[in-house]
Amino acid sequence: MKEAGAEGVCLSGGEPTHHPELRQLVRLAHQFGMSVSMVTSARTVAEVTALSQIAHLLANVTVSADSQGAMLLGRTTRTAASGIDTLRAISTDTKILHVTC
Numbered sequence: 606m607k608e609a610g611a612e613g614v615c616l617s618g619g620e621p622t623h624h625p626e627l628r629q630l631v632r633l634a635h636q637f638g639m640s641v642s643m644v645t646s647a648r649t650v651a652e653v654t655a656l657s658q659i660a661h662l663l664a665n666v667t668v669s670a671d672s673q674g675a676m677l678l679g680r681t682t683r684t685a686a687s688g689i690d691t692l693r694a695i696s697t698d699t700k701i702l703h704v705t706c
Contacts, residue, residue: 607637613664617644622655631662640664644703646683647691657695665699668692672706 606614614634621627621643634641646669647656660666670688671681685704692700 607639611639613640613642615642615644620647620652621645622647622652627655628659628662631659635662642666644669645691646670646688648683648687653691653694656691660695660697663697665701666692666695666697667701667703670702670704672704674706 616624616627616630622645624630631641641663642665643656643663644667645652645656647653656666668688668691669683670685671679671683672685685702688702688704692702
């Protein structure tokens with residue numbers, strides 16, 4: 606990726622906190638001088654714990670949430686309030702709440 610001109614990488618899709626080598630992936634990107642960000646829907650204790658263990662290594666963290674209308678349509682439980690709780694539990698310079706309407 607570095608040779609192709611990428612300056613950073615964003616980990617998303619599925620749930621990045623479930624990846625067994627997450628810390629190693631972040632550190633590898635840093636070794637190549639790349640910034641790392643993440644898009645996550647982490648809510649469970651295990652997911653938030655995994656995220657908090659690497660949050661200081663991330664340029665930014667975006668936590669996904671769904672609007673009330675989207676939750677009705679998709680029957681999800683990724684509320685904005687639970688997303689804010691996740692953001693409060695981690696330490697990184699830039700925190701973003703992404704709400705799907």
